Amino acid sequence: xxxxxxxxxxxLKDCSxxxxxxxxxxxEVLSDVAKEAGTAVLGESFHQFLPQGLxxxxxxxxxxxxxxxxxxxxxxxxxxxxxxxxxxADEASRLIxxxxxxxxxxxxxxxxxx
Amino acid sequence: xxxxxxxxxxxLKDCSxxxxxxxxxxxEVLSDVAKEAGTAVLGESFHQFLPQGLxxxxxxxxxxxxxxxxxxxxxxxxxxxxxxxxxxADEASRLIxxxxxxxxxxxxxxxxxx
Numbered sequence: 001x002x003x004x005x006x007x008x009x010x011x012l013k014d015c016s017x018x019x020x021x022x023x024x025x026x027x028e029v030l031s032d033v034a035k036e037a038g039t040a041v042l043g044e045s046f047h048q049f050l051p052q053g054l055x056x057x058x059x060x061x062x063x064x065x066x067x068x069x070x071x072x073x074x075x076x077x078x079x080x081x082x083x084x085x086x087x088x089a090d091e092a093s094r095l096i097x098x099x100x101x102x103x104x105x106x107x108x109x110x111x112x113x114x
Numbered sequence: 115x116x117x118x119x120x121x122x123x124x125x126l127k128d129c130s131x132x133x134x135x136x137x138x139x140x141x142e143v144l145s146d147v148a149k150e151a152g153t154a155v156l157g158e159s160f161h162q163f164l165p166q167g168l169x170x171x172x173x174x175x176x177x178x179x180x181x182x183x184x185x186x187x188x189x190x191x192x193x194x195x196x197x198x199x200x201x202x203a204d205e206a207s208r209l210i211x212x213x214x215x216x217x218x219x220x221x222x223x224x225x226x227x228x
Contacts, residue, residue, distance in 0.1 A: 004184055005191050007123065011226060043159025045173040057171035057178050059159040064171050064180050068197060070118055077119050077226040079193065083182060112125060112191040 004113030008089045010078040012102035019100055020069040020076055021052050029099045030067070033092045034060050063087035076100060081112070118227030122203045124192040126216035133214055134183040134190055135166050143213045144181070147206045148174050177201035190214060195226070 019025055023046060034041045039061040046056040052072060058065040062084040069076045078096060080089045089109075097105045133139055137160060148155045153175040160170040166186060172179040176198040183190045192210060194203045203223075211219045 004187070004189065005182060007191070007193070009121065009224065009226070013228070042161045042169075043171070045157025045159060045171070047156045047173060047175075055156075055173060055178065057157070057159070057173045057180065059161060059169060059171045061161075064169065064182075066171065066178050066180065066195060068119060068178075068195065073118070073228075075118065075227065077121070077195070079121070079195070081180060081182065081191070081193070110123065112123070113189065114127070114187075 002114055003111045005081055005083040006089060007110045007112050008080040008093055009108045009110070010080070010093055010096065011106045012076040012078065012097060012100055013074060013104035014102060015074045015076055016101040017071045017074050020074065021054065021071040023048050023054055026054060026056060026067060029096060030056065030058050030065050033065065033095050034058070036095060037087045037092060039063065039087050061086055063089070116228055117225045119195055119197040120203060121224045121226050122194040122207055123222045123224070124194070124207055124210065125220045126190040126192065126211060126214055127188060127218035128216060129188045129190055130215040131185045131188050134188065135168065135185040137162050137168055140168060140170060140181060143210060144170065144172050144179050147179065147209050148172070150209060151201045151206060153177065153201050175200055177203070
C-alpha cells in the first residue's frame with residue numbers, strides 16, 4: 001500500500017489580478033494543463049463571485065485540480081491531487097504559476113495514503 | 115488579509131469497502147453534507163474506475179469537496195476547502211467519516227492564504 005496519491009497545495013501570491021478574475025482565462029489554463037499532461041478532462045464546475053473572485057473544480061483522468069481566487073489580494077489557492085502516473089503535477093504546477101504570473105508562489109507536496 | 119481559506123485533508127482508513135465503491139451512495143453522502151451545512155451544490159463531476167474505485171469533485175457555495183476511493187484498501191482521500199463562514203468543515207468531516215464507517219480517520223487542518 002503506502003502512498004496512493006500525491007497532493008500539491010499551491011499558495012500563489014502576487015499574481016496578475018486581472019487574470020485571477022477572468023473565468024475564460026482560468027478555464028483555458030486548467031484545460032491546457034490537462035492537455036499538456038496528455039490526460040482528459042472528465043468534468044468541471046466553475047463559479048464566478050461578485051464583485052470578484054472565482055472558484056473551480058476539474059476532474060481529470062488520474063487527478064483533480066481545484067482553484068479559488070482572490071483578485072483583490074492577487075492570491076490564488078490551488079490544489080492538485082494525483083494518483084497513478086498519468087498526470088505530472090510538477091509540470092502542471094509550473095504551468096499554472098507561469099500563466100497566473102505569480103511572483104511569489106509556494107508549493108507544499110503531501111503524500112496521501114498510508 | 116491573513117487566512118483566506120481553510121483546507122481539511124481527511125485520510126480515512128478502515129472504511130466500508132462496499133460503500134467506497136458505490137457511486138450513488140457517495141454522491142448522496144456529499145449532497146447530504148452540503149444540505150446539512152445549509153449550502154448549495156453549484157456543480158459536480160464523478161468518475162467510476164474499473165474494476166473499482168471512484169473519484170469525485172463537488173463545488174459548493176463557499177467550499178469544495180473532493181474524494182478519491184480505493185475500496186481494495188478500505189481507504190478514501192478526501193479534501194474539504196472552505197472560505198467564508200457558510201460551510202462548517204468540522205461537521206462535514208464528522209458526517210463523512212460516519213457515513214463511510216471509517217474506523218481509523220485522520221484529519222489535517224491547514225490554513226490557506228498569507
